[in-house]
Amino acid sequence: MKSREIPFFTPRPRDDELFGREYELRRLLSYIHDGVWVAVLGPRMVGKTSLAKSAIKRYAHSTNSMGIYINVASCGSFGEFSRKVVGSITNAMRTLKSRRKVRSLGVSVYLSDPGSLIKAGFQFNLEFEGGRSAVGNFVSAMNALPPNTVVVFDEIQEVRNRKDLLLKSLWEIYNERSDLRIVFTGSYSGVLKALFTAGEREAMFGRPPEQLILTPWSTKTAEEYLLNGFERCGIDYGYSEIADAILTLGTLPGWLTLYGYKRCKGEPHERAKHLVITEAILKAKRELLNYVSTRTEPHKTISLLKALSEGSKRWNELKIISGLSEPALSEILQQLVGELGVVKKNELNRANVTYEFINEIYREAAKYLSVAEIKKE
Ligand SMILES: Nc1ncnc2c1ncn2[C@@H]1O[C@H](COP(=O)(O)OP(=O)(O)OP(=O)(O)O)[C@@H](O)[C@H]1O
Ligand SMILES: [Mg+2]
Known part of the structure; x- marks a missing residue:
């Protein structure tokens, strides 16, 4: 069955065509092809998740390898992170084995032909032994992945508790499975910072992931984006509205996408702008509260x-x-x-x-x- 075409403006992360990110996509794909670990960094709503998903989808299709995206935003500790990853991988293996589509909250799996892996002798089995340590469980789940799999850990900075265990287990994977690729996304904090600045005696020292920093669009790209979308959805618009939207909302793809989405659904300019600002404030508030909750x-x-x-x-x-x-x-x-x-x-x-x-x-x-x-x- 052909999947439904995603509209030009979609308020969710997307894994298909990205606007104005050709250079970044090429760079991320070349790191993945080289087998290098990468961190996609940048402010909220800049398009980190979409870039990571688009890249692994393309990589998976062009190499017939597996791509798995796991959102770990809800995992405050290494224990929770390990459980989420093990659960996601187990689920992905089971469903791929039975050739069904993987449907699970915060997880996407890309693999065009599971049959060819089975023919090549790969076993989609993950006999998960309960009762081992969180590190052991995580490492064994990662070890069960097919050759050359690329894994995205989105919002990795949320894993704040026991970063030492996370770094230790990543180090084990780095050594044991040089074919696996890992893409981290998130803000430059916590775990990511630890990865980049690991001290001499720590695991991952001297092996920080490559950094790909996403910045907001240029004003020109932002204008083209809105113009293109409005032409496609066929609404009446004025050029001054586009300029005003960019002036007030800035050039982060996420907020302009939400604005464009609302316009195409029939909201007039001022109201669409107001709705986006309200949502942006709510998101910023959650981000600040999230930070406050980590303080003593x-x-x-x-x-x-x-x-x-x-x-x-x-x-x-x-x-x-x-x-x-x-x-x-x-x-x-x-x-x-x-x-x-x-x-x-x-x-x-x-x-x-x-x-x-x-x-x-x-x-x-x-x-x-x-x-x-x-x-x-
Ligand atoms: N290059 C792009 N072209 C078209 N739409 C995009 C692009 N980048 C992002 N978007 C859209 O912007 C919104 C935010 O994107 P995304 O969720 O990928 O950003 P993010 O940086 O991961 O945000 P957060 O920090 O909140 O996780 C989504 O609606 C997505 O579809
Ligand atoms: Mg994201």
């Missing part, structure tokens, strides 16, 4: 974020308002600026350093944060 002093961290939502602030002001100790404040600011990339540091001179959110979306999102909401998430 969530109340103080929220006070800090709320202070930043009022506009740019000096280090000393932030210290007094938040009540955080100097080392804690430094660490949080460093993470907000570097790893999360949601705050920028303005340094006129050494005596004149201020901090502020990178845009209005995060400023709005931080205004109404509360500790009670962390538990709701």
Whole structure:
């Protein structure tokens, strides 16, 4: 059965035609073909998941190898990560063996011809022995994958607890299965940072994955994208609306896609823009709360974020308002600026350093944060 054609604007990650990412796709595919591990990095809604999925789909089809995409966003610890990966691989093997389509939350499997692998003597069997360690289980599941499989671990930065075990098991896989390719996606934080900066005595030292950093589109690409989509869905639009959408929403593919989707469903410009901004603020709020929940002093961290939502602030002001100790404040600011990339540091001179959110979306999102909401998430 031919699958339904995906519309030009789709509010979900896509694995088919990507707009304006020819260069990035070629680069990612060449790393995968070379058997090199890669991390696809970039801000929220830049198109990391779509790029990773499109690449493994193409790779799988052109080489008749397997591609498996696993979203590990809900796995806060290595134990949960290991269970999710083992479950996903087991499920994929079973369904491929019976030649059914894999349907499971957060998992996609690409393989055009499972029959040819069976003919070549590959066994789609994963006898999963319960009771072994999380590391043992994870490594044995990965070892059961067919030759040259490419695995995507999406949102890997969420695996915050026992990063040492994650690195150790990746190291084992790196050594035991040089044919497997791994694509990590996420923000440059936590696990990814550990992978890139592994100390001399740590596993993965000297073998950091290649980095592919996705940036927002240029204004020209963003204009072409909206124009193209509007022509296809045949709505009435004005050029000034396209310019205004880009000015307000920026050039991240995700927000422009959602805007285009709503326009093509009949929403007028102002309303579509408003709906996208509301959604962007909600997403930014979830991201901030998610970060706050990893801190030992969530109340103080929220006070800090709320202070930043009022506009740019000096280090000393932030210290007094938040009540955080100097080392804690430094660490949080460093993470907000570097790893999360949601705050920028303005340094006129050494005596004149201020901090502020990178845009209005995060400023709005931080205004109404509360500790009670962390538990709701
Ligand atoms: N190059 C592209 N062409 C067309 N649509 C795209 C492109 N890149 C992303 N999109 C669309 O933008 C939205 C966001 O993409 P995606 O989920 O891949 O981004 P992401 O970086 O993984 O986001 P998040 O950080 O939230 O996980 C989706 O609706 C997707 O279909
Ligand atoms: Mg994603």
